[in-house]
Amino acid sequence: MTLSRAVRRTIAPQLRNSTWAYREILETTMSGVDRWLDIGCGHQLLPSWMPDGLETAKAIAGQCRVLVGVDGDLPALSNHQLLKHRLLTDVECLPFASASFDLVTANMVIEHLSTPQRTIAEVARVLKPGGRFIFHTPNRLFWLVRLSSLMPASFKRRVAGLLEGRPLEDVYPTHYRLNTPEEIERCARAHGMRIDDLRLLNSGVATGRLGALAIPELVMIRVLESDRFAHARSNMIVILRKADRDEAVTERPSPA
Numbered sequence: 001m002t003l004s005r006a007v008r009r010t011i012a013p014q015l016r017n018s019t020w021a022y023r024e025i026l027e028t029t030m031s032g033v034d035r036w037l038d039i040g041c042g043h044q045l046l047p048s049w050m051p052d053g054l055e056t057a058k059a060i061a062g063q064c065r066v067l068v069g070v071d072g073d074l075p076a077l078s079n080h081q082l083l084k085h086r087l088l089t090d091v092e093c094l095p096f097a098s099a100s101f102d103l104v105t106a107n108m109v110i111e112h113l114s115t116p117q118r119t120i121a122e123v124a125r126v127l128k129p130g131g132r133f134i135f136h137t138p139n140r141l142f143w144l145v146r147l148s149s150l151m152p153a154s155f156k157r158r159v160a161g162l163l164e165g166r167p168l169e170d171v172y173p174t175h176y177r178l179n180t181p182e183e184i185e186r187c188a189r190a191h192g193m194r195i196d197d198l199r200l201l202n203s204g205v206a207t208g209r210l211g212a213l214a215i216p217e218l219v220m221i222r223v224l225e226s227d228r229f230a231h232a233r234s235n236m237i238v239i240l241r242k243a244d245r246d247e248a249v250t251e252r253p254s255p256a
Contacts, residue, residue, distance in 0.1 A: 011218040014225065018203035018235040019047060022107060022136040023056065025237060029103070029132065030063040037101045037126065039091045039119070040109030041069035043079040057082055064103070070094065092118040099128045106135040116178035117187055124191040124242055133193065133240040140179035142234040143220070144206055149176060181236070188240050197239040200230050 023046055038045065045057035061067045061082050068085040071077045077086050089095055091106075092115060104123045110116055123133050138145050178187060181198055188195055202221050205214050224233050 007215070007218070011215065012202075012221045012225070015202055015205070015218075015221055018136065018201040018237065019050065019107070021199065021201055022134075022237055023050070023060075025134060025239070026060050026105070027056075029134065029239075030060060033064045033102045035066045035101045036061075036064045036068070036103045036105070037094075037096070038067065038069045039071075039094070039104060039106045039123070040112070041071050041077070041080060041083070041086075042073065043076040043081075045080075045082055045107075054081065068096075068101075092122060094122045094126050096126045098125050100126045102128055102131050104131070104133045106133075106137075108136055108138075110135055110137040110178055111174045111176050113177065114175055116175075117190075120178070120187050120193075121191050123240075124193055127242040129242055129244045131242045132196070133242075134238070135240075136235065136237050137179055138176065139200060139232070139234055139236050140176040141232050143232065144217075144234065145176060145179070148174070179236070181231075184236075184238055184240075192243050193240040194243065195238065196241045197237075199237045200233040201235045201237065202233050203235045 044053075045061065046053040048054075050056070066085065067083065068087065069077065069080055069083045070087045070089050070091060072088065072090060074088050077083075077088055080086060087095065091109070092113070104127060110119075113119055120133075127133065140146070140149075178184060181195075181200075184198070185195055202224055205217055205221070221234075223229060
């Protein structure tokens with residue numbers, strides 16, 4: 001009953017999952033990275049549905065000398081195929097010395113944090129001056145995120161499992177407490193970082209497994225391709241840069 005590829009291409013021909021953009025950013029930002037920390041790393045760097053995802057992830061990881069993964073889920077962490085260095089820990093209290101990493105990343109993690117400001121403070125602490133924090137997360141202004149925030153947690157888990165085809169143990173609670181550009185900017189500046197890039201992107205069709213019932217969502221996605229409604233797209237990819245020692249934190253660029 002899943003929506004056909006032809007229908008998707010007809011209504012929203014430019015649509016692709018925003019994880020592709022996250023992957024491309026990783027591929028182009030590894031130059032000069034020696035030590036990389038992936039927080040909330042789960043069991044993979046790139047999703048298994050992505051063609052050549054594991055091979056690409058290995059190639060990306062191979063460009064740095066040290067890749068460390070941290071997560072609070074032991075089974076997921078244990079199943080991560082790329083990591084030589086892994087640690088079970090709370091991402092709001094990172095057990096690393098200050099200025100330890102050139103790069104920190106988080107793929108679909110920020111929305112799950114109950115106090116994300118603490119994590120941002122810890123990321124800023126463990127980054128070297130000039131280091132970057134790249135994260136991919138939903139946009140709280142997206143209509144489906146607004147709707148899901150009104151659902152009871154148990155019902156939301158079941159709906160997410162149904163629509164995304166994931167086992168319930170892979171569906172974690174969400175809070176969306178740092179999921180608008182304005183909140184991100186305020187938090188970044190408070191911790192000595194600036195926004196180098198903030199991209200608002202449409203992503204996959206959440207209701208795609210419901211066949212023709214997904215057509216209204218595709219039409220909505222087509223509308224959100226307009227610059228006028230970019231603020232309400234489903235996902236964000238953000239690059240924060242920690243200020244150099246003598247550098248002032250300046251205004252962020254406009255979201256693309």
